[in-house]
Amino acid sequence: xxxxxxxxxxxxxxxxxxxxxxxxxxxxxxxxxxxxxxxxxxxxxxxxxxxxxxxxxxxxxxxxxxxxxxxxxxxxxxxxxxxxxxxxxxxxxxxxxxxxxxxxxxxxxxxxxxxxxxxxxxxxxxxxxxxxxxxxxxxxxxxxxxxxxxxxxxxxxxxxxxxxxxxxxxxxxxxxxxxxxxxxxxxxxxxxxxxxxxxxxxxxxxxxxxxxxxxxxxxxxxxxxxxxxxxxxxxxxxxxxxxxxxxxxxxxxxxxxxxxx
Amino acid sequence: xxxxxxxxxxxxxxxxxxxxxxxxxxxxxxxxxxxxxxxxxxxxxxxxxxxxxxxxxxxxxxxxxxxxxxxxxxxxxxxxxxxxxxxxxxxxxxxxxxxxxxxxxxxxxxxxxxxxxxxxxxxxxxxxxxxxxxxxxxxxxxxxxxxxxxxxxxxxxxxxxxxxxxxxxxxxxxxxxxxxxxxxxxxxxxxxxxxxxxxxxxxxxxxxxxxxxxxxxxxxxxxxxxxxxxxxxxxxxxxxxxxxxxxxxxxx
Numbered sequence: 355x356x357x358x359x360x361x362x363x364x365x366x367x368x369x370x371x372x373x374x375x376x377x378x379x380x381x382x383x384x385x386x387x388x389x390x391x392x393x394x395x396x397x398x399x400x401x402x403x404x405x406x407x408x409x410x411x412x413x414x415x416x417x418x419x420x421x422x423x424x425x426x427x428x429x430x431x432x433x434x435x436x437x438x439x440x441x442x443x444x445x446x447x448x449x450x451x452x453x454x455x456x457x458x459x460x461x462x463x464x465x466x467x468x469x470x471x472x473x474x475x476x477x478x479x480x481x482x483x484x485x486x487x488x489x490x491x492x493x494x495x496x497x498x499x500x501x502x503x504x505x506x507x508x509x510x511x512x513x514x515x516x517x518x519x520x521x522x523x524x525x526x527x528x529x530x531x532x533x534x535x536x537x538x539x540x541x542x543x544x545x546x547x548x549x550x551x552x553x554x555x556x557x558x559x560x561x562x563x564x565x566x567x568x569x570x571x572x573x574x575x576x577x578x579x580x581x582x583x584x585x586x587x588x589x590x591x592x593x594x595x596x597x598x599x600x601x602x603x604x605x606x607x608x609x610x611x612x613x614x615x
Numbered sequence: 616x617x618x619x620x621x622x623x624x625x626x627x628x629x630x631x632x633x634x635x636x637x638x639x640x641x642x643x644x645x646x647x648x649x650x651x652x653x654x655x656x657x658x659x660x661x662x663x664x665x666x667x668x669x670x671x672x673x674x675x676x677x678x679x680x681x682x683x684x685x686x687x688x689x690x691x692x693x694x695x696x697x698x699x700x701x702x703x704x705x706x707x708x709x710x711x712x713x714x715x716x717x718x719x720x721x722x723x724x725x726x727x728x729x730x731x732x733x734x735x736x737x738x739x740x741x742x743x744x745x746x747x748x749x750x751x752x753x754x755x756x757x758x759x760x761x762x763x764x765x766x767x768x769x770x771x772x773x774x775x776x777x778x779x780x781x782x783x784x785x786x787x788x789x790x791x792x793x794x795x796x797x798x799x800x801x802x803x804x805x806x807x808x809x810x811x812x813x814x815x816x817x818x819x820x821x822x823x824x825x826x827x828x829x830x831x832x833x834x835x836x837x838x839x840x841x842x843x844x845x846x847x848x849x850x851x852x853x854x855x856x857x858x859x860x861x862x863x864x865x866x867x
Contacts, residue, residue, distance in 0.1 A: 430798060430801075434805065434807065453803075493789070496798065496802060497798075497802030501802070502803075514789035515789055515795075515799065516789055517787050521688070525789075527691070528688075528690075528694050529694055529707070530707050
């Protein structure tokens with residue numbers, strides 16, 4: 355009797371392991387994103403994630419024939435949470451930089467990257483060289499490439515870091531900041547399309563130095579997940595080739611953000 | 616782990632100094648404001664009762680983070696109006712916004728602590744003060760307030776520690792306090808141990824504070840302390856020596 359119970363228990367245990375494996379193969383791909391970076395990823399009024407990154411992710415999942423689920427995660431902790439296994443890939447318009455490559459692997463770029471200064475429409479700032487910006491207050495979102503850029507190049511200006519891009523925008527509007535540095539595409543979008551962004555304009559030439567903006571925008575994965583990375587690259591090439599990428603691109607932007615032309 | 620500390624300790628120290636500056640400035644402002652408000656609040660007939668109650672329940676009943684956002688980003692919406700009344704310089708600066716929020720928040724808690732202490736002062740003491748002809752000011756100065764602060768002292772210490780730790784949220788409005796620098800270092804290194812070092816620094820600061828606060832408390836309560844055991848033993852020994860000199864010298 356006892357033997358029977360034991361073997362039954364063993365069977366269930368093994369069974370559940372096997373079943374677990376089976377499930378793992380079909381488990382939805384968990385995608386981490388920020389949800390505070392319009393128009394790339396943001397929360398709609400009813401609390402759902404939407405935006406360019408989300409649409410691209412859905413298109414990729416469709417090509418890979420996998421279910422996808424999304425996780426919204428604060429930017430500060432977005433790489434640590436990936437490493438801790440809270441999700442499998444970050445699709446959050448992250449620049450591919452050398453420093454991040456030490457911790458994570460990146461897919462092929464799915465956007466080109468550049469940064470820009472933004473100032474108030476009535477601002478007298480036209481020269482954005484470090485010497486001209488001495489004593490000015492410049493803001494950026496923390497833990498970003500623009501934050502690193504500012505602390506290295508504009509050390510003599512007063513630099514402030516914010517938890518989200520929205521917060522930087524708010525303080526540029528309120529006049530607490532003389533200028534901010536942001537990624538060029540969302541900044542174009544904000545200043546041209548949104549009502550509150552009408553306050554402000556881009557100034558100076560775009561910042562494209564690869565030392566700061568890296569080699570484009572990629573999806574970040576844990577370094578051991580080569581299989582997933584290759585699958586994502588393949589799917590990305592497919593959606594670019596069949597026009598899905600262009601369709602999503604045109605829904606959000608006036609220019610092609612894969613080439614910035 | 617240690618190389619991280621060796622490389623970044625000046626940053627963390629710089630942050631810790633701002634944390635201390637922010638917390639203790641707020642505590643001093645709050646302590647100055649809370650005493651008169653607590654006295655007004657504990658007077659049953661005062662017309663100030665209700666406004667003070669409203670103020671206290673708002674600042675005790677809402678999260679500190681919400682208050683900070685409200686004051687910082689909220690004031691940003693009223694830039695023109697604030698410029699007109701000449702207050703924008705105050706709200707423009709994130710340090711002053713944090714200082715204002717923390718002062719008001721701590722003030723609300725301190726009012727309630729002091730009110731409780733005022734009500735706990737022994738009625739007999741006050742009656743005695745009246746009996747020997749002290750006026751109201753003398754009563755407060757010589758009897759009520761010394762008792763009040765003695766009673767409130769541990770709770771006030773508690774409140775200051777809570778505020779010190781609560782000040783960690785100042786980094787969300789761009790202040791580079793201990794937490795702000797910690798987050799910055801973490802974003803540069805992705806090394807989680809920096810949070811451990813930050814926690815240890817907070818622990819060190821609070822430990823020093825607790826030690827100091829206990830010393831002051833002992834000083835305030837020195838009249839209630841019995842001579843220490845060590846002292847008693849010495850005295851007893853002395854008297855033994857005097858009374859039975861032979862016995863203590865093991866002669867008997």
